[in-house]
Amino acid sequence: MTDIVSMQRLNKYFGDLHVLKDIDLTVKQGEVVVIIGASGSGKSTLIRCVNGLEEYESGELTVDGEKLAPKGGSQKALATIRKEVGMVFQQFNLFPHLTVQMNIMLAPMKVKEASKSAAAETAVRLLDRVGIGSQADKYPSQLSGGQQQRVAIARALAMEPRLMLFDEPTSALDPEMIGEVLDVMRKLAKEGMTMMVVTHEMGFAREVADRVIYIHEGQIVEEGKPEDVFDNPQNERTQSFLSRVLKH
Amino acid sequence: MEFQFQFDWQAAIDSIPFLLKGIPYTLLISFGGLAIGFALGIFFGLLSINKKWFLRWPATAYIEIFRGTPILVQVLFIFYGLPDLIGSPIDPLAAGIAAIALNSGAYISEVVRGGVQSIDKGQSEAGLSLGLSRSQTFWSIVWPQAFRRMIPPLGNQAIVSIKDTSLFSVIGVGELVRQGQVYIANTFTAFEVYFVVAIMYLCITLSLSMLLRFVERRGLAST
Numbered sequence: 001m002t003d004i005v006s007m008q009r010l011n012k013y014f015g016d017l018h019v020l021k022d023i024d025l026t027v028k029q030g031e032v033v034v035i036i037g038a039s040g041s042g043k044s045t046l047i048r049c050v051n052g053l054e055e056y057e058s059g060e061l062t063v064d065g066e067k068l069a070p071k072g073g074s075q076k077a078l079a080t081i082r083k084e085v086g087m088v089f090q091q092f093n094l095f096p097h098l099t100v101q102m103n104i105m106l107a108p109m110k111v112k113e114a115s116k117s118a119a120a121e122t123a124v125r126l127l128d129r130v131g132i133g134s135q136a137d138k139y140p141s142q143l144s145g146g147q148q149q150r151v152a153i154a155r156a157l158a159m160e161p162r163l164m165l166f167d168e169p170t171s172a173l174d175p176e177m178i179g180e181v182l183d184v185m186r187k188l189a190k191e192g193m194t195m196m197v198v199t200h201e202m203g204f205a206r207e208v209a210d211r212v213i214y215i216h217e218g219q220i221v222e223e224g225k226p227e228d229v230f231d232n233p234q235n236e237r238t239q240s241f242l243s244r245v246l247k248h
Numbered sequence: 249m250e251f252q253f254q255f256d257w258q259a260a261i262d263s264i265p266f267l268l269k270g271i272p273y274t275l276l277i278s279f280g281g282l283a284i285g286f287a288l289g290i291f292f293g294l295l296s297i298n299k300k301w302f303l304r305w306p307a308t309a310y311i312e313i314f315r316g317t318p319i320l321v322q323v324l325f326i327f328y329g330l331p332d333l334i335g336s337p338i339d340p341l342a343a344g345i346a347a348i349a350l351n352s353g354a355y356i357s358e359v360v361r362g363g364v365q366s367i368d369k370g371q372s373e374a375g376l377s378l379g380l381s382r383s384q385t386f387w388s389i390v391w392p393q394a395f396r397r398m399i400p401p402l403g404n405q406a407i408v409s410i411k412d413t414s415l416f417s418v419i420g421v422g423e424l425v426r427q428g429q430v431y432i433a434n435t436f437t438a439f440e441v442y443f444v445v446a447i448m449y450l451c452i453t454l455s456l457s458m459l460l461r462f463v464e465r466r467g468l469a470s471t
Contacts, residue, residue: 051377083379093374097392106388107378152374159379 002029003062004163004194005050010059012045012218019045020056021218027163032195034205034226037215038241043198046215047165050196051085052078064162083111086156090168092148094140094155100127101136104155111159119158126154130184146177150184157188164188166197202245206230214238253439260440263431267444270427274452277341277423278410281348285409286402288349289356296361307357314354320415323347327419344416344423352409359401363394403460407453414449424448 005027012020019042027033035043048054050063055071062068064084066077095103104123108114114122127133130150132143140148149169156164166185170178182204189195189208199205205212205226212229214222214237222229222238230246233239295307314322327343367390375385417426428445432438 053373053377079379079381082377085377087374087377089370089374091368091370093368093370095371095374095389095393097396107380110384110388111379155378165377 003027004029004031004064005196006060006062007049008060010049010056010061012042012049012054012056019218020049023059023218023220025213025220027194027196029162029194030192031210032189032193032197032208033211033213034197034199034209035213035215036199036202036205036241036245041215042218043215044167047087047167047196047198050163050165051082051087053087083159084162085165086159086161086163087165088149088152088156088167088169090171092140092145092152092172094148094152096140098139099136100132100138100140100143100151103140103151104158107155108158122158123154126157127151129157130154131180144177145173146180149173149177149181153181153184153188163194163196166195166199168198168200170199170201200245202230202242214241216241255443256437256440259435259437260444263428263435263437263441263444266431267424267427267441267448270422270424271448271452273341273421273423274410274413277344277348277413277416277421278406278452280345281413282352282406282409284345284349285352285356285405288353289360292353293357293360294364296357297364311354311357314350315358319347319351319412320418322351323416323419340416340419340421343419344413344421347416348409348412351412352405355405355408356402359398359405360394362401363398364390366397367393399460399464403456406456410452410456411449 003026005025007023007025010020010023010025011018023046025033025046035046037043045054049056049061052068052075057071059070060067061070063077063081066080068077068081069075094100095106098106101120101123104126105114105116105119108119108122109116124133124136127136130153132147132150135143135147135151140151143151153169169185170181173181178201182201185195185197185204186208197205197209207226209226211223212226213220214229214233214235216237222233222235229238230242233242292307292310295303296311298304298307323343326346327338327340330343331337371389371393372385375389376382380388413423414425416423417429420426422430424445428441432441435441
């Protein structure tokens with residue numbers, strides 16, 4: 001299988017703070033990789049590097065065959081990469097001035113020059129797929145958090161990405177809405193989508209992930225199949241992290 | 249001897265046709281100036297938040313200079329000062345429009361800057377992550393939201409600028425106040441005429457306020 005993401009000795013700083021330390025990571029096509037770790041460990045920064053929302057200082061990063069240069073280098077590959085990589089944010093980041101349907105139609109029309117009718121059709125199909133076909137003409141603020149996040153997923157899918165990044169997609173949701181978003185993600189994973197997911201939902205990680213990565217202070221300290229990482233963690237930091245998060 | 253002042257309604261009514269001739273000038277200077285000021289405001293406002301210092305610096309200089317000096321000095325400078333430099337007189341109407349444009353442009357730059365900066369960074373990130381270019385992201389995602397927030401302060405600036413045009417009587421543009429002065433010079437009915445002049449300004453500014461309130465309500469309905 002081909003690698004969609006390949007990181008080698010990737011380093012990232014915020015000023016003096018060394019947030020990612022020599023990260024080596026590959027994600028194969030169709031793989032679901034879940035990244036766990038305490039807040040501030042660098043896990044969000046890691047996936048934000050993949051679509052260039054964060055620039056990195058040194059190392060190598062290849063996404064879907066395109067080399068993304070470190071800070072100061074040519075960012076030409078970025079346009080291509082962003083077309084191929086979808087992202088779902090913790091705060092949804094839907095466009096409040098556009099209807100749900102227009103939120104989904106915008107990128108296909110602007111970036112892929114899809115016709116309005118084709119984009120509208122895609123939007124309706126995707127909204128059905130995430131279970132909110134009846135909300136197309138509403139504005140984001142009229143929807144619940146769970147519905148908004150499902151729109152955000154549909155919006156990313158409209159670009160037919162080869163890879164989906166999820167940055168704590170359920171962390172801003174009320175507990176009763178987490179399930180509906182995870183269901184959509186689970187379905188997506190089953191359909192073969194390549195996914196990198198930063199989450200605190202350990203149940204989801206155990207069930208859906210092909211591989212779980214534990215990050216501590218900017219370093220990958222443990223990596224493996226979910227059952228191995230969760231049931232038999234080798235690193236003591238992983239053990240202590242898991243004992244804290246799995247207790248409740 | 250007892251002095252009794254009587255408001256002379258007839259004098260007030262008689263002055264109206266003459267004063268009305270000033271209104272087109274007042275409106276032309278106000279809205280002509282504001283239209284250019286809006287363009288200047290977008291241009292310099294966006295420059296002022298650019299990452300590159302050599303773009304940001306001239307914008308900041310422009311904003312500080314025109315916000316930091318009185319508009320009366322600005323229009324006198326343009327009308328009496330600039331002709332010395334360029335060697336030909338400047339039409340007072342053009343000088344008035346230029347003064348409103350440059351002055352309101354500086355304030356609108358700040359309105360634009362504030363509006364754009366108030367939009368959450370996540371909005372641009374969402375646009376970029378979908379593959380939109382920086383300019384597509386700005387113009388189709390950030391700007392429409394920022395503009396909506398800019399409507400109240402823009403309306404405020406429009407009202408300030410309309411009233412500022414009254415100062416341009418000093419350069420002899422036949423706007424409302426100038427018309428009033430000319431009329432009073434012949435009739436000596438200052439109280440009545442300035443009263444009518446004030447009412448006319450109020451009519452213009454109140455209609456604008458109402459229009460803005462209507463636009464704002466419509467804008468808010470869709471968010």
